[in-house]
Amino acid sequence: QQPVQSPQAVILREGEDAVINCSSSKALYSVHWYRQKHGEAPVFLMILLKGGEQKGHEKISASFNEKKQQSSLYLTASQLSYSGTYFCGTEGGGGSEKLVFGKGTKLTVNP
């Protein structure tokens, strides 16, 4: 089942913060976050495994709430280079092994 991402789009000024959410109706084993710039391939940002951990990558961090079956991506002090579409990919338990991606959140950072 496809995870639901919110918001669908967000526009920021450079230096502002943003949060992107990813929710699933099914129990999750892991959540993967990717960023895709226009005309390019998705690029891996981070993986979060069940256990409620939080991870960081430069000024981009994420959390995973296993009970709520959701993950959030936090972008702090956004830079122009953060512009793109962010996808979460969720993996269910039971050895399903495949990712199901949300429809994406388009982030635009303006000067």
Add this chain to the structure above:
Amino acid sequence: DAGVIQSPRHEVTEMGQEVTLRCKPISGHNSLFWYRQTMMRGLELLIYFNNNVPIDDSGMPEDRFSAKMPNASFSTLKIQPSEPRDSAVYFCASSLRSQETQYFGPGTRLLVL
């Protein structure tokens, strides 16, 4: 490493023609994934392989689509016959193991007229 290599990068064909997309995964990666991306449906997994064996092809839209992985360094996705609704960007991705980071190739932009 060169990353995941896909060819062709662009393909324009006419309805009814056979289309073959090619992928070379990152050396040493044991899992390979084929995705299709459209504005309407987003990024959809078509099929994935572990150690050259197809594990899940439930995302393959219909019998017109087939995929093979004859060895660890090469995979093909074939559409025969192609239809305009197959127009999309097709990505190949590979990972060390199926539950780990996936590295995407640059994609093949397919346009079926």
